[in-house]
Amino acid sequence: MTPMKPGVYTQKVVAHNGFMEVEVKLSADRIEAVKIVKSDETPYIVDEPMKQVISKVLKDQTLRVDTVSGATRSTGALLRAIGEAVEAAGGVSSEWTPDPVVIDPAKLPLADAPKADVVVIGAGASGLAAAAAAAEAGAKVVVLEKAPQAGGSLALSNGVLAAAGTDIQKASGTPADPAGLAKLWLEDQKRSVRGGVPGYPDKARVEALVKQSADTVAWLTKNVGLKFSANPVAADGIGAYALIPAASEAGKPAGAAQAEALLSYVEKKGGKVLTSTSAWKLITDKNGSIAGVSAADGKNRFEFHARAVVLATGGFGADLLKITQRQPRWAAFTEISKAAKTDTGDGLALAESVGGREVNDSWLIGVGIAPxxxxxxxxxxxxxxxxxxxxxxxxxxxxxxxxxxxxxxxxxxxxxxxxxxxxxxxxxxxxxxxxxxxxxxxxxxxxxxxxxxxxxxxxxxxxxxxxxxxxxxxxxxxxxxxxxxxxxxxxxxxxxxxxVKPVIGGTMGGVLTDRSWRVLNAKKAPVKGLWATGEMANRAFYNRVYEPGTGLLIAYESGREAGAAAAKAALKK
CATH class of the missing domain: 3.90.700.10 (Succinate dehydrogenase/fumarate reductase flavoprotein, catalytic domain)
Structure with a gap:
């Protein structure tokens, strides 16, 4: 390691919202302390990720630290500032970024795993909804989330939900007719960009989803405790059907508040949510039916024996390779993304390993444009x-x-x-x-x-x-x-x-499912014991145009329905 000149070095770098000033204390061969002196970043979004990154840098004495989902540019800027301080002190920053050590989960020691009837993989909107519904039905539920915290892309979102026929809308006099929302949704898909395959969207599934949306909103408000109001702003198109979430704490995305409420409800119902724990293999019996999940947390591996598994891993909006393979044009836009960093398409590989089949023509969800x-x-x-x-x-x-x-x-x-x-x-x-x-x-x-x-x-x-x-x-x-x-x-x-460039919010893709969210194989027969929700099962609802608020509707509704169905199957004698 090249020795450094001991001292305190202050570096100014461009972050997401503006400049960030970072103070770094260095000794001859160690990073002793890191302090953010000035920052224009949003406190709620970056404070905890910044603490995580600084703690990791100081503990492991390395700059080979993952940026944190939802604060990628901010935490990346922090690491860049520390690297510049090392260089200013005469060190070589590349020496502080050694190649990562690849851990084979199969070689980790086997530890005891909590008992589960239903295992949900992913703790975003659809995963937490699935866990809540399964727990309500009396199942023992374990949720596996590879990130250090629950929430996924939900925690980064504005929490707006498209729905129709709800009591909230009826009381306010805003549009509430399910048929009207479905018609607008289907009509708007006709302006999709060229190149899509025939058959999308599935008219019957869109209409069924919208018809059930009032029940899903009632469940979210009465059971989970979420609060929404009708759109107070005069809007046309699908915007008129938007349900606006209750205000959250200053600086906190409304979606983050929804994630916290769902997590609390799951735990209240007895569900266990294990963070920093990745599912790496689906276990099947001799007939090919789901029998459980193998997972690991970097130190131990676990085997959960369960007859029902829900894949709620999100899409692949944060995986450059998968984007390049499926829609290379969008690879140029991955720098600006609201997809969780953990959205790397893990569920696709898991489903395909037991016979599931990826849909045709996966597409990117564009949620806006940005400078x-x-x-x-x-x-x-x-x-x-x-x-x-x-x-x-x-x-x-x-x-x-x-x-x-x-x-x-x-x-x-x-x-x-x-x-x-x-x-x-x-x-x-x-x-x-x-x-x-x-x-x-x-x-x-x-x-x-x-x-x-x-x-x-x-x-x-x-x-x-x-x-x-x-x-x-x-x-x-x-x-x-x-x-x-x-x-x-x-x-x-x-x-x-x-x-300006497009902002990626997620993906339209996943695996083939039926109307009950069961994963289908190449012969379009269900893989027994396996369900998929959210972005793992949303391709049928779009051609190539995203409709605002519909992603959250699909997530909550698919999660609620799949979770209940999984619990019923798991508890069946």
């Missing part, structure tokens, strides 16, 4: 928020109706996508220039100059914006059909272009 740095967002949005933005591509052309609820898929089809704005709110727009760069934001005094800076044909961008402004003056978008109230002229120089 390179989160603090840029307020400065690039006007009074109408996201509905009022204007987008052009590398050809200098508009390519989508910008007031649609989700733009990620359309943006994913472009080589480059830019959000353009003018100087109507000059001071706000000018703040973007703190992030100036040809991959972040540029400005110019005319459209030709802006075109040159974003690599678009000058005449084409000029024609696009001339047509746009003429339409805005008339109050009618003749190109994309945008609502006139979301359509304002862009005429005041200087003009700005902010590069």
């Amino acid at each position: 390179a740095y989160a603090p840029m967002t307020p400065s690039m949005l006007g009074p109408r928020g996201w509905k009022g933005i204007t987008l052009v591509n590398e050809k200098g052309e508009r390519f989508v109706k910008e007031d649609l609820p989700v733009l990620a898929d359309a943006v994913s089809e472009q080589r480059d996508a830019w959000l353009v704005l003018d100087s109507t709110e000059h001071d706000k727009a000018n703040r973007l220039m703190a992030y100036f760069g040809y991959e972040t934001v540029v400005n110019a005094n005319n459209w030709e100059e802006l075109a040159r800076r974003i690599g678009a044909p000058q005449a084409k961008l000029r024609a696009t914006m001339d047509k746009y402004n003429a339409d805005a003056k008339l109050g009618k978008d003749t190109v994309m059909g945008r609502d006139p109230e979301n359509f304002a002229p862009l005429t005041k120089a200087p003009f700005y272009a902010v590069k």
Whole structure:
């Protein structure tokens, strides 16, 4: 190990929300202390992950530490700051990142495992819902979660749920007709990007899901204790059917509060949730039926003998290799993701090992678009928020109706996508220039100059914006059909272009299941004793367009139904 000059070194790095200042105390051969002096990161999201990373660095004296799900950029910035401090002290940071030691779980000592009738793999929305329903039915339930904490992608979400026919909606006078929600859902899928396979979505399954949504919401509110209200904002499309979660603590995502409530309810019902414990093998009997799960926590391995297993491992939104194999175009967008870091497609391998079959045409859930740095967002949005933005591509052309609820898929089809704005709110727009760069934001005094800076044909961008402004003056978008109230002229120089990319929220994929969420084999016969929920079983509900709030509906409903069915099967004499 190259010796370092002892001392305290302060490093300033770019994190997710802005700059982070980190103080690192070093001796000749040790990292003695790490302190975050200043940070613009969201406290609830990053405080605990930062503590975990610092503790791991100091305990193991290594920078080979995994960034933490939900705070990947923030914890990555922290590790980068420590590495820069090592270099400033004359050390070599690469010496502090040795190759990881691969642990073979089969060679770990066998330890006693809690008894279980039902094993749920994954403690996100669908997994916790499955565990709760199974425990309600009288089953002994064990939940295996490979992350250090429960919650999965739910804990990173806004907790908004699409549903219909609920008492909440009926009392508020907002749209409540299940048939109406199903119709909107199915109609909107017709604008999916090209290339999908026929057969998606499954109309009958969408209609059945929506029809059962009121029962699922009633269960969540009356049994689990979650609180929702009807959407107080006038909305069209599926947004009118949104149920808004009760406010959570400042800085805490509403989804995190829902995860805490579900976890508490599972434990109250006698369920056991084992974190930092990964399932690595499904156990079958001589007939091929599920007989249990092999798991490990890095120190010991466990064998859970159970006749019913629920796969609730999430999708593969955090696995670059799986994304590249299935939808390579999206591999370029993995930097900006709201999928839990643990969403690496583990359930696919488990299911296939016992005869399950992955669905065709897995796709990515795009939940929005974003600039390179989160603090840029307020400065690039006007009074109408996201509905009022204007987008052009590398050809200098508009390519989508910008007031649609989700733009990620359309943006994913472009080589480059830019959000353009003018100087109507000059001071706000000018703040973007703190992030100036040809991959972040540029400005110019005319459209030709802006075109040159974003690599678009000058005449084409000029024609696009001339047509746009003429339409805005008339109050009618003749190109994309945008609502006139979301359509304002862009005429005041200087003009700005902010590069935006899709935000990955998860995946549409998983394995083949029937309407009871049972995993099916290649012959479309059930794998006895195996169910799949959430993103492990959501492909049937979409073509290639994600509908806001529906992911959580699928997770909660599939989890509740699969958990109850698994308990019934496990307890059957």
